[in-house]
Amino acid sequence: MISTPGGTRNDDASPPAPVRAPNIRDVARLAGVSHQTVSRVLNGHASLRETTRQKVVDAMEELQFRPNRAARALVTSKSRTIGVLASNSSEYGPAASLQAIGTAARDAGYTLDTAYLETSDRPAIIDALDRLVGHAVEGLIILAPQSRSLDMIAELSITLPFVTVHSTGGLDDHRLSVDQTAGAVLATRHLLELGHRRIVHVAGPDGWVETAARQRGFQEEMTAWGVEPPPPVHGDWTAESGYAAGRRILCENDVTAVFSSNDQMALGVLHACRDAGLEVPGNLSVVGFDDIPEAAHYWPPLTTVRQDFAELGRRCVALLVAALAGNAPEHPHDVLPELVVRQSTEPPRPG
Amino acid sequence: MISTPGGTRNDDASPPAPVRAPNIRDVARLAGVSHQTVSRVLNGHASLRETTRQKVVDAMEELQFRPNRAARALVTSKSRTIGVLASNSSEYGPAASLQAIGTAARDAGYTLDTAYLETSDRPAIIDALDRLVGHAVEGLIILAPQSRSLDMIAELSITLPFVTVHSTGGLDDHRLSVDQTAGAVLATRHLLELGHRRIVHVAGPDGWVETAARQRGFQEEMTAWGVEPPPPVHGDWTAESGYAAGRRILCENDVTAVFSSNDQMALGVLHACRDAGLEVPGNLSVVGFDDIPEAAHYWPPLTTVRQDFAELGRRCVALLVAALAGNAPEHPHDVLPELVVRQSTEPPRPG
DNA sequence: GTGGTGAATGTGAACGGTAACATTGCGGCT
């Protein structure tokens, strides 16, 4: 005896139903088509009768169907994910870039997988990169500006396309940035043009790409004007370290201007000046870097170099996405920094 | 004629080999076990002879095997991902929390999927939540402090476990925060104890949970001291808006103190004072909120209320992970804010 | 020895999509 297919049906009193999310076959059944047709609708295939497409769309709507990313990722072996190696600072700049990257990535149909670097030592970087690779990201954006990160990428022989937000001014396909060196030149030239010669540079910590680039810009421009650049005083980007640097600098009483590698440290320098009873810009001119939103409200409002962090983030994504799509990466031109003159600089007092 | 199975072998000159990443069957073959045994090693199954385990581990090592997340997610229908709804501000607070969340999530074996809210209107929130749900996140952390976000969650009938970083002071299982109201009370009381009575509150924008909570704390404490609280002046968290608020406030010349809902706006108020030729704290006392790292270097160093953003982020993750593991969420106790007295406050001048 | 027990391991079938190839139907050309 041959039983009819699908014998028992348990129409009523069915067991508690495991409530599975609908898949393309459920949609197909409801729409009266094959699951492949549903897949074609999903992927915008060309050869589809409009009536069919509509039936499928309606069925999707009715079932509240959502395609399963994991299944798609499994079969295509594409994660549609971009990995970001981020430094663990809560500074304005990185935060602004990160956010812009997140938004741009989303608009391009990518998801971000962000690894925050707790420390910037070797194992931490390796660990973070390893995790990102393990998550099968399709490309990398290096927001962590430690020069080491780049070395690690090379060392781990990571073959993924990647973009770094920071550059030394020399561009290659992988690097994109506000030209930090040019920005530093701008700031330094501004002070030189005002007549300052005894200028000290408060630099960021060693090992950061920005630190090196801005330092170089300072030194180059000083040298170009025939002024011997004094050794930089290093901080760690915080206002606190800028304050410490300021105290140290003010001991040498012939300094007339300071170029700080970021705005927060400049704020610390301003603070140190007040402690020492010095006026800015009367006794000392100060230039910052970044133009964070607060800089205009410091006392005095800070002359600084503006960076467009958001634009930078967006460009990174554009560059990487182009690379992922196999497009020849159009050689990115730098985002240009801009000097914003406020009230913390003026010509040095005679004498 | 029946050919022998696997006839042609193309030993040499084989086609370019699609270089597939090794999977558990490759590992199994090399280790001389079944793929299931490899899976068991991967998942730390108990019944495994140590020698077998070692063989498998060696094989994994040799092949540089990495388990495929998508395949695992597909079959387990667990993404091991936490969704974060973040506001699009580059402020210190959210950035610090976000980073702590990212680190804590990683330590707990979860990945973050962050949706940055470009605007805080309805469609944007719905869109962001929709995307996170579509990405099959297992739980949500709401870093976007708009009250609306919570309404949207309810409205979309999202059944995912979620935690919000912001609270109105009243705790439920979902909310965790520095007690903003208590912080505002602290700040207000400090001014009242110094003898101030004409105190204006510079509040954040409407629709933010923090705005409401801090405003309430201010009003409650003022009322408790028998002082009628004047209507708040609203800003948008930026120093610029604090500056505008300051100018407006200083028109009413009998105000002796300002409590600003965050440090950046307080900075703007300080700026407005200088423009008006007023001294802080001589003519006006100013209290901020957050204690961002720069606050100690403002002029004058700002009295403010400290929030531990990182701790907050960590707790969020702990709470959510516990919920995901099915553990009874231990009722979170609030992170307590702390008054940091610096030099921007003093008793009002007599008269 | 026979059967039971549990540890250690293997087998086959999912999971939800996409790719490759097969099939159908229809209009135009010869």
Added chain:
DNA sequence: AGCCGCAATGTTACCGTTCACATTCACCAC
């Protein structure tokens, strides 16, 4: 009429992992 070609759709296999269940084996009690 017969055939071709293409648009529209269907069929089947496969991606890499886990799950449920089956099998093997050693050991022990009877």
